[in-house]
Amino acid sequence: MKNLIILVFAFLAQSLAAQNVFLTKVEKTNDNADPFLFKIKEEINNAVYLGEIEVQGFSKDDAAVFSRIYKKAKEIGANAFSLKPFENVDGTLQQFNPSHYMLNLYFISRDKLLNQTGNIYLLASSDKEQKISINKKDFILSPRSFFVLKPKQEEVYVISTKKIFGSTIKLQPKSGDGNQYFQVSSAKIKPDESGKGGLNLKSGDIIGLEKSYAEFLSTIYQEQKQSN
Incomplete structure (x- = not known):
């Protein structure tokens, strides 16, 4: 019985520590074969909003996290994203929390992307x-x-x-x-x-x-x- 209780607590602890990636909103879908997923900021006004992704839980395996985000984004034809900051009650933006964040998804034409700076x-x-x-x-x-x-x-x-x-x-x-x-x-x-x-x-x-x-x-x- 004692061992069973320990296993249950271990399972719960692992579940709480697990990271989940959800496609929480789909505004529209887009059919494109663009393999990239660009980060955009100033270009948002020239992009088509498609939906949003929510990431819950922390993981050190950033490559695995991105792979899951990438697959979710491509499900609706997104080729760009931006961070969607959480707001405090007074309207100010919360500090970024790697254990819980959201990303907006977009489609943007390549010719609308701003020139890179060579950094x-x-x-x-x-x-x-x-x-x-x-x-x-x-x-x-x-x-x-x-x-x-x-x-x-x-x-x-x-x-x-x-x-x-x-x-x-x-x-x-x-x-x-x-x-x-x-x-x-x-x-x-x-x-x-x-x-x-x-x-x-x-x-x-x-x-x-x-x-x-x-x-x-x-x-x-x-x-x-x-x-x-």
């Missing part, structure tokens, strides 16, 4: 602090954070994890380049072989991220303001 996004892992070096200047990325490097055109940037067996990459942004996204982690992250909402361009512990997944992380992670 370099460096994202930390979900649970470990990471020290990196950019052109021999040290930075510390807190867990679940990112910062944006605004490079000068044609300048070479050497980014390193400062480990004996760590990774080093060299980037030389050119005029017309889009944003580049990298996750810096000491953990080995397995790529998503499906190519949807996954990871690719694996380079040791500096991993190039697919744009849709990276823009999702930049939504649920906190930006660290650091000079470059």
Whole structure:
């Protein structure tokens, strides 16, 4: 009997800690084959609102969470999303809570997207602090954070994890380049072989991220303001 009670409590605890992704509202559907899921902000006025997704519960497996969000979004033909902040009683916006948030879903034509700025996004892992070096200047990325490097055109940037067996990459942004996204982690992250909402361009512990997944992380992670 005692063991049964323990198992019941363990099951309840696991259920409460589980993360759920719900398609809570469908305004309309759209038929499109766009494989991307862009983050939009200023472009919302030029997008067609389709519905919303609610995420309940916290998970460190951000890739798995995004995969579920991606599938829900594609069920109604969405190719864009934005964060839908919760409001306090007085109308002010609540601070983002990674254990409970909502995303608005849209469809937007590619020609309505704003031009990218050619920035370099460096994202930390979900649970470990990471020290990196950019052109021999040290930075510390807190867990679940990112910062944006605004490079000068044609300048070479050497980014390193400062480990004996760590990774080093060299980037030389050119005029017309889009944003580049990298996750810096000491953990080995397995790529998503499906190519949807996954990871690719694996380079040791500096991993190039697919744009849709990276823009999702930049939504649920906190930006660290650091000079470059």
